[in-house]
Amino acid sequence: MTESKGITCKLRNGTEVLLSEGDRVLALRMVKDGMPITVDADYIIDEVLATLAEAQQVNTVFKEALEAIWSNSDDQGAIECATDALDTVRLIGKLKVGEKVVQKSTGTEGVLIDIQYEHNRYQFADVSGWMYHISDLETALGEEVES
Structure with missing residues (x-):
């Protein structure tokens, strides 16, 4: 057997x-x-698919970071690429569209309408254009997004 x-x-x-x-x-x-x-598979499929989506986002962020590291000619630039990728990955799944957040560097509050982890950018409702550095965000309650 x-x-x-x-x-x-x-x-x-x-x-x-x-x-x-x-x-x-x-x-x-x-x-x-x-x-x-x-x-039954129906009981857990939503959580399985959400976990898969987050894993794919992490893979995309790391893939782009590795490409940037290899194309970077100086060590400091490569270290910054790696650090940015790690900062972005720790936030995947923590920030939600429709959530009120604050930019730590400026104090600007906004409601997230889109998040693109792979490009390290996001959009606020009623603000034109993309904003960069997802790691600069915290919840509107003043709590830094937990890792």
């Missing part, structure tokens, strides 16, 4: 999805080392 392989994926909300490949059984583990509970 051969042992069936399994796949475990951690979702952005901290839960784990487990797939038993042999039986095609899907389970959800709510806490680390907890008992997996068999679930």
